[in-house]
Amino acid sequence: MLRHTLSRLLAACLLCALLIPSGLAATIQSNRAVYHLSQNPDGSESFLYSPTLSHTLTLLPPGTVVRSDLGRQLIVERFTYRAASGYWMPDSTLTSQEHVTVRDNTYIYHILTQDPYSTQATDAGVWVRATRVGGLNTTTITGEPVDEWAVDLVNEAIALNLMPVRLKGQDLRGTITRQQFASLAVRLYEAMGGPAVAAPGSTPFNDTSDPEVGKAWALGLTAGTSATTFSPSRAISREQAAVMLSAVYRRLGGQVSGQSSPFADDSAISSWARSSVYFMARSGIIVGTGNNCFSPQRSAQRQSCLIMALGMYEKLGSTV
Numbered sequence: 225m226l227r228h229t230l231s232r233l234l235a236a237c238l239l240c241a242l243l244i245p246s247g248l249a250a251t252i253q254s255n256r257a258v259y260h261l262s263q264n265p266d267g268s269e270s271f272l273y274s275p276t277l278s279h280t281l282t283l284l285p286p287g288t289v290v291r292s293d294l295g296r297q298l299i300v301e302r303f304t305y306r307a308a309s310g311y312w313m314p315d316s317t318l319t320s321q322e323h324v325t326v327r328d329n330t331y332i333y334h335i336l337t338q339d340p341y342s343t344q345a346t347d348a349g350v351w352v353r354a355t356r357v358g359g360l361n362t363t364t365i366t367g368e369p370v371d372e373w374a375v376d377l378v379n380e381a382i383a384l385n386l387m388p389v390r391l392k393g394q395d396l397r398g399t400i401t402r403q404q405f406a407s408l409a410v411r412l413y414e415a416m417g418g419p420a421v422a423a424p425g426s427t428p429f430n431d432t433s434d435p436e437v438g439k440a441w442a443l444g445l446t447a448g449t450s451a452t453t454f455s456p457s458r459a460i461s462r463e464q465a466a467v468m469l470s471a472v473y474r475r476l477g478g479q480v481s482g483q484s485s486p487f488a489d490d491s492a493i494s495s496w497a498r499s500s501v502y503f504m505a506r507s508g509i510i511v512g513t514g515n516n517c518f519s520p521q522r523s524a525q526r527q528s529c530l531i532m533a534l535g536m537y538e539k540l541g542s543t544v
Contacts, residue, residue, distance in 0.1 A: 251293065252282050256347035257337040262289040262365065266355045271332060273303065273312045281332060281351035287362060287375075290324045290352060292337050299345050300324050301334040319343045325376075329354045370396045374527040381534040386415055390436065396527040402446070403456035405468060405529060407436035409445045412533045413472045416541050418443075429454040445471045463497040463520035465529060466510055469536055470500035476544040487518040494520065509535040 250261045266283040273279070284290075292298060298321040303312040312332050320343070324335055336349035362372045365379045368391070378396060381387060388407035391400075400408075414420055423435035424442045431453045440446045441454075445468055449455040460468075470480045480499060484506040487493070493501050501518060504510040509532055513519040 252350050252352075254336075254347045254350050257349075258293040259335065259350055260291050260293050263287070269353075271312055271351075271353075272310070275311075279351050281353050283355045284326045284352050286326065286328055286354045286356065287372075288326045288352075288354070290326065290333075290335055290350075291322070294337075296340065297321060297338045298324060299336040299338045299343070299349075301336075301349075303332040303334065304330070323376075324352075326352055326354045329356055364396065366392065368392070368394060368396045370527050374531060377531045377534055378527050381530040384415060384534065384537060386411055386533045386537065387530060388436065391526055391530070394526060396525070396530065398526055399459045399523045400465075400526045400529050401456060402449075402454065402458050402460050402464075403432065403434055403437055404526065405460045405465060405524070406434075406440035406446050408529055408533055409468050409472050410436050410439045410443070412469075412536060413443060413445065413475060416472070416476055416537060416544060418472075418476055427454075428452055432456040440468075443475055445475065459523040460529075461521050462510065462518065462524050463493055463501055465524045465532065466500040466504040467497050469509060469532060470503055473536070473540060473544065478540065478544045487512060488516040489518060489520070492520050493518065504532075507535075507539055509539065 250264055252259050252261065252265070261284065263285045266285060268280050268282050270278050270280050290298075297319075300318045300321050302315045302317070304315040305311075306313045315331065319338060324333055326333060332351060332353045334349050334351050336345035337347050338344070339346050362370055362375055364370050364375065364382060366382055366387075370378050374396070386408075388404070388411040390404045390407040394404075410421075421439050421443055423438040427438050427441050428451060429437070429441075429448055434456060437446070437454055437456060441448075449458070474480060480503045483499070483502040487505075490498075497520065501510070501520060505512065505518065510518075513522065
């Protein structure tokens, strides 16, 4: 438990560090706080929010993430433009936010650092707005393309060092291969406390010599597609991903058992995968695809698999 907690704290520090490009331009400062940006600012402009009150805001590329340099929670006041008055007026306020993603220039955001013991602000805050509508930069903190819905969770997985070398530089919206998932399984196994294992001198497979595949095979996390082939470039299905993640959990000493309410497409789940599918679903690691379906034969996305690994680390890491 202590190891897991320390890993989470270190990952939080790493995530903040990864979000800070080199150079002072990637920070903005209020009267008492400094805020880190995931992208460099595009300039500044003034705006009015009453006949007599104006402020200067910082323009940011769409998709820029803003965080407190001390990792504190934020208060976020959102303003919209009211054409009738010609001013920017308050629209909503959120408290206890870990970060803010500035998505487009429909809104102006007033971001303040929250007092850890109340919902009050500790500084005057900073004003920011995106430079344009749309064009959201949906890339990870290390530069891989990713869907908007997945970017924050994938960034967290990266900060926890869950992304294997085989996925670095790849379009994470694409289908994950058996080789890539094998390397992810090994990375997750080690991150959850499994001892590092050396690549074996040989494997039964004549179609790959990838060391991460060898490690996954040696650990019992995966098998071949035949007695002598691994099919490293073949896409992995959602049910196969569930089986390999369950194998990681078993290797770490966990027990895979029980069954949640059946999916509507239960008959499409292979018998050898059924227990793993339902264990992963019940544990909240792999969710359904809608209409109470699991879609077991559907190919898995790289970004989805990284989020599965993150879920395992967070939800099951303390149980092994």
